[in-house]
Amino acid sequence: MKRWADNVTAILPERLLHAYVDVLLPAAKRRAVHRALMRQPELRETVEVWRKQNADLRRLALMETPGPMPVAMAGVTHRLETRLCRFAPLEGLRIAAVIALLLSGVAGTALLAQAQLDKDNTLISFGQTAAGGNQAITKPIPTKPQLAEPVAQKPKVENVVATVESAAEDQEKQTDVTSNKGGALAEQGELPEMREAAPETPAPAASEQPHSAPPVVEDSKPAEPPREI
Amino acid sequence: MPHHKGDLEKEIDGLRRYARLLMRNSTEADDLVQDCLVRALEKWPAIAQVTNLRRYLFSMLHNLFIDGTRKSQRRGTVVPIENAVNVASLIQPEAQTPNLELRDLQNGLANLSDAQREVVLLIGLSGFTYDEAAEITGNPVGTVMSRLSRARHALREHVNGAVIEAPERRAR
Numbered sequence: 001m002k003r004w005a006d007n008v009t010a011i012l013p014e015r016l017l018h019a020y021v022d023v024l025l026p027a028a029k030r031r032a033v034h035r036a037l038m039r040q041p042e043l044r045e046t047v048e049v050w051r052k053q054n055a056d057l058r059r060l061a062l063m064e065t066p067g068p069m070p071v072a073m074a075g076v077t078h079r080l081e082t083r084l085c086r087f088a089p090l091e092g093l094r095i096a097a098v099i100a101l102l103l104s105g106v107a108g109t110a111l112l113a114q115a116q117l118d119k120d121n122t123l124i125s126f127g128q129t130a131a132g133g134n135q136a137i138t139k140p141i142p143t144k145p146q147l148a149e150p151v152a153q154k155p156k157v158e159n160v161v162a163t164v165e166s167a168a169e170d171q172e173k174q175t176d177v178t179s180n181k182g183g184a185l186a187e188q189g190e191l192p193e194m195r196e197a198a199p200e201t202p203a204p205a206a207s208e209q210p211h212s213a214p215p216v217v218e219d220s221k222p223a224e225p226p227r228e229i
Numbered sequence: 230m231p232h233h234k235g236d237l238e239k240e241i242d243g244l245r246r247y248a249r250l251l252m253r254n255s256t257e258a259d260d261l262v263q264d265c266l267v268r269a270l271e272k273w274p275a276i277a278q279v280t281n282l283r284r285y286l287f288s289m290l291h292n293l294f295i296d297g298t299r300k301s302q303r304r305g306t307v308v309p310i311e312n313a314v315n316v317a318s319l320i321q322p323e324a325q326t327p328n329l330e331l332r333d334l335q336n337g338l339a340n341l342s343d344a345q346r347e348v349v350l351l352i353g354l355s356g357f358t359y360d361e362a363a364e365i366t367g368n369p370v371g372t373v374m375s376r377l378s379r380a381r382h383a384l385r386e387h388v389n390g391a392v393i394e395a396p397e398r399r400a401r
Contacts, residue, residue, distance in 0.1 A: 014378055015374055015378075018374065018377060018378065018381075019359075022352055022353070022358075022359075024358055024359065046385075049385050050381050050385075053334065053349075053353060053381060053384055053385070054353040054354075056330060056331055056334045057250070057334070057349070057350065057353045057354045058354060059328075059331060060250065060331050060334060060335060061246035061247075061249070061250055061354055062246075063331065
């Protein structure tokens with residue numbers, strides 16, 4: 001089996017020559033190309049010209065480069081240092097702020113735990129005082145209906161029934177008195193027409209006409225007899 | 230491992246050499262490097278974390294160069310009076326560069342296109358690999374290789390022909 005170096009033919013690819021000139025080939029390939037170039041003086045001359053071009057480019061660059069560096073470019077390092085120094089305090093401040101936040105959080109948590117354990121803590125008493133003041137402030141003010149006289153209680157059903165019964169009894173008594181009065185007058189002969197009607201006139205129900213005047217008074221007047229023409 | 234400010238300062242000389250041969254104007258080259266450094270400073274906390282600071286700076290310089298080329302194509306090239314004097318001095322190349330071969334090479338570089346000159350300088354001068362040059366210029370490796378081949382052949386023909394021409398930048 002032939003190696004890659006043995007396969008290098010008489011016509012070398014140009015990319016290999018460029019890579020050989022620019023020293024970009026591995027050692028094995030470089031040796032193979034070198035051996036092939038030994039057999040081809042034309043290609044070797046081309047390679048030498050390209051090598052000389054590279055060397056002349058470096059020489060030309062060295063000739064072209066002026067000595068002193070411009071002030072603006074020389075200040076690049078200083079500007080970079082200034083830039084870094086300008087941001088350095090900000091970094092420190094940021095770290096300090098984070099640490100302060102963490103410490104305040106820890107301290108707040110510890111204070112809260114201590115306040116919960118200690119009932120006589122100032123914070124608790126202050127909170128209680130504040131709560132008492134709040135209650136005093138929020139105590140309801142007496143309203144107008146409370147200042148007025150109390151509303152009379154509604155009568156109970158028993159009281160209403162008793163009132164109605166007593167009223168009925170009073171009405172009965174009054175009716176009895178009236179009927180007895182009419183009866184007495186009839187007995188005395190002052191009301192002869194009513195002697196017969198009186199017993200027929202029923203006594204009104206006390207519940208129906210409790211306050212109406214007894215019709216006995218009107219009926220007690222003697223009816224005028226029809227005049228004779 | 231993050232880079233330090235000293236690493237940035239070490240790259241300034243390489244950037245200036247590359248920019249001088251690329252721009253062919255010392256003032257514009259220094260302005261280009263200055264812009265590159267300013268941009269690097271603006272992004273320093275992020276740039277300090279990159280793996281290859283040198284490649285990153287050259288890539289930044291390449292982008293700034295492309296932006297400037299496009300702007301100059303739109304606005305036209307402004308040549309200050311100081312540079313006009315330098316252009317006049319190119320008529321006497323012996324006074325500028327004592328070495329004729331270097332003068333021919335300089336003229337040959339000026340006759341290359343920007344893309345070809347950029348690739349030749351990145352690989353031949355700054356020593357970047359083909360992959361790195363492809364990353365810096367944002368092109369495939371094959372494109373970089375073909376541009377390198379054309380540029381080297383053109384430089385060889387120019388030096389062998391010994392034709393001294395006034396440097397004239399080709400369109401990209």
